Amino acid sequence: MAHLRGRIRQLETGAPASGSLMIGSGCAALDRLLPEGGFRRGSLVEWIESRPGGGAGSLALQIARQACQQQGVLVVLDRGAQVYPPALAAWGIDLGRVIWVQPRDLQEELWCWDQALRCPAVAAVWGELRQLDSRAFRRLQLAVEGQGGLGLLIRPAAARTATSWADVRLGVEPCAAVRNRRIRVQVLSCRGSAARGQVDLEWEEWSGQLRKAGETCAGGLVAGLADPAVACRSTGA
Template structure:
C-alpha cells in the first residue's frame, strides 16, 4: 500500500498585503485617510433606558444570537448607525456570510461595507484588531463559523482585551457576533446582548417588519435589562419597542 502523503497546512493570509489593500479601500470610500468619528452613543431603541442613550463608541460589544439571521440584522442596524465605513469579518469555512442587499434593509448600505473572510481564526482576530485600530473605520464585526465547535473559535479574555484596546485607539465600535450559549465565556466587551426572532420574518428574510426579543445580559457601568420585544420598521429606519412587552 502506498504511503499517504501528509496534507500541508494551508498558508496563512499575506497580512501586510491584505492590510495595505484594506487601508487603500477605506481611504477611497471615505475620501480621506482619517475619519472624523462622532462621539455620541450609537442609538439602539427608545425605551431601553441605556446610559447615554445607546452603545458607546470606541468600545467592544457582544451579540449572542439564537440564529444567524436575526443576529446579522441587529448587527447591521448598529453598524449602519456608526456613520462610516465598516468591516464585516467572517472566520472559518462556514462563516456567517453577509448578503449586502439584505443588510441594506437594515440601513447598512453596500457602499459603506467591506467584506472579509478568513479561514483561520487567528487571521480573523488579526484582521479585527487591525480594523478596530484604524481611525478611518467606523465599526467592525467579527463572526465565527456558525456551525463549528465553539472551542475552535475561542475568544479568551486576553484576546478580547486586545480588541477593546484597539477600539479605544481607533474610535469605532466593535461587535462580536456569536451563537447563543448557556454559559458564555468572560470577555472584555462592555455589553453583552441576546437576540432571538419572535416571528417568521424575524430573521430578516420575510417581507414584513421583523420582530425580535432583545435582552441586555451585561452592561459596564449600567444594569442588565429585558427581555424586550422590539420591531424593526424598515420604511422608517427605526427600531420600536412593543409597548405591551
C-alpha cells in the same frame, strides 16, 4: 448620577467625555435599556444569538449603519464568506463604504478584527465571531479603546457563559409573532452598571423600521387599523 457615571467611565478608559461619542440605535426603547442611552464609540458590543436565524445580526447591523452615518467605513468580517451583500444594501448600508474581508482561519480572523478596530477611519466592525478566548477578547478591547470605532461581535449561544470584555453584552432571542418580526433583547451585562433589563422589539415587515413591540407609529398606523380587533369601536364608558 449620570454625570458621576460619566466621570468614572472617563477615568476608567481615558476617553474624553463627549456627547458625540454615543451612537443611538434609532429606536428609543432600545436606547432606554442602555445605561448610557446608546452605544459608546471605542467599545465592543457583544450580541449573543440564542438561536440561528434569530435576528441578532440584523439588529447589530442596524447599529453599524447608525455608527457609519456621518463618516467612516464599515468593515464586515466574514470567515465563511456567507454574508450576502444585497441584504446589506437592503438594510440601507452603502456598499461603497464597506470593506468586506474574508479571513481564512481563526488566527487570521482575530488579526483582522484587531487591525480593523485599531484604524481610526473605521466607524464600525461587524461580524460573527464563533471562537474567542478571554485573552484574545481582551486584546480586541484594548485595540478599540480610545478609537472611534464600534466593534459589533455576533456570538453563538454557547458564548453566554464565557468571559466577556465587551462593554455591553446583549442577548437576542427571536419571538413568535402574528405580525411583523419580533425579537427580545436582554441586557446580560453592562460595564459600570448593574442594569439588567429586557425589551421586546419588532421590525415592521415591509419598511424594516424598528420599534418597541406593540407600539404603532405613523408608518404602522395603516397596518394597525387593518387589524380587526382595532377596527371595532370600543363601547366602554
